[in-house]
Amino acid sequence: MPGGYEWLIIIAVLLLLFGAKKLPEMARSVGQSARVFKGEMKGLKDDDARAKQADEPARTQELPPAAPQQTPPAAAPQAQPPAAPQSTDRGTGQAS
Secondary structure, X not given: OOOHHHHHHXXXXXXXXXXXXXXXXXXXXXXXXXXXXXXXXXXXXXXHHHHHHHHHHHHHHHOOOOOOOOOXXXXXXXXXXXXXXXXXXXXXXXXX
């Protein structure tokens, strides 16, 4: 960062280059540009904050509270009727 004498030299050079009439106009222009830039940066931060606030309630509204799911009772396995014994004549191979 320039010290006291360095600032004086810089101002003197600027005065010689641009003249006494142009220097205040340039300083005003730089100040105004800095204000606009600062305002835009604040606007961007505010927009981001609003977007976050709007996004958070939307998330909670999108997800309904978890309701317990009702599962159907497990069906008892149906017992198969026992197969009727078939009597066969072992000698002839015919059913009786």
